[in-house]
Amino acid sequence: MAKLVLFDLDDTILGSVGNRKGLWAEMFTEVFGMKDPPVLKRRDGMTEREIVHDVAAEAGVDEETIKKKLHQAYRILREKFRQLDVMVFPGVKELLETMKEAEEIKMGVLTGNSEERGWMKLEKAGLKDYFKFGVFSEDGEVREDLFQVALEKAEKAFGMKFEPQDIWIIGDTPRDVSTAVKGGARCIAVATGPFKERELLVEGADFVLKDLTDYKRIVSIILGKEE
Numbered sequence: 001m002a003k004l005v006l007f008d009l010d011d012t013i014l015g016s017v018g019n020r021k022g023l024w025a026e027m028f029t030e031v032f033g034m035k036d037p038p039v040l041k042r043r044d045g046m047t048e049r050e051i052v053h054d055v056a057a058e059a060g061v062d063e064e065t066i067k068k069k070l071h072q073a074y075r076i077l078r079e080k081f082r083q084l085d086v087m088v089f090p091g092v093k094e095l096l097e098t099m100k101e102a103e104e105i106k107m108g109v110l111t112g113n114s115e116e117r118g119w120m121k122l123e124k125a126g127l128k129d130y131f132k133f134g135v136f137s138e139d140g141e142v143r144e145d146l147f148q149v150a151l152e153k154a155e156k157a158f159g160m161k162f163e164p165q166d167i168w169i170i171g172d173t174p175r176d177v178s179t180a181v182k183g184g185a186r187c188i189a190v191a192t193g194p195f196k197e198r199e200l201l202v203e204g205a206d207f208v209l210k211d212l213t214d215y216k217r218i219v220s221i222i223l224g225k226e227e
């Protein structure tokens with residue numbers, strides 16, 4: 001039975017080098033006129049749409065204005081983040097290469113990044129060609145919505161249907177884990193982001209790893225050779 005593996009991007013397979021939070025704050029000032037935008041904390045795992053919406057709404061911006069300015073916000077974020085360098089996390093290249101060789105494994109991206117920003121990061125990281133499709137911020141209101149869209153896009157991309165139990169999400173936040181749990185899929189969580197192994201385990205991850213360096217074990221977990 002073929003397996004579908006959906007990778008989160010930020011803090012799972014790659015990271016941005018530079019002041020990400022500062023760039024977000026600049027965007028809130030430029031687009032919504034917020035003088036002292038709150039520092040982003042614990043927003044990891046949220047989609048761009050959720051972050052823009054919640055921070056602006058908390059600052060008192062009305063719903064209609066947020067909706068109207070959403071695309072401007074995406075565009076400015078894109079321009080700002082273009083300046084950042086991307087680094088690939090340890091073990092990732094080896095993991096993707098091994099999965100590419102395994103005929104039973106199909107790969108996709110499931111991230112809160114906007115589509116353009118997600119592909120841009122993958123391209124900068126030299127990882128774009130490993131992925132035939134991706135699910136992004138624009139595909140749903142909240143991260144958990146993205147799972148259903150992933151099923152549809154995967155079917156189109158590979159010409160086959162995947163059952164939720166044959167789908168694995170690899171991510172670094174409780175939201176990655178809950179997306180898998182709610183979708184009936186499985187999850188390997190990695191503690192390479194801001195969350196500790198224990199926090200990811202209580203959320204219901206099937207496996208929690210320190211990072212992706214033990215790529216052979218990850219592949220055998222996905223192929224069902226390890227319980």
Ligand SMILES: [Mg+2]
Nearest residue numbers: 008010011172
């Ligand atoms: Mg992440």
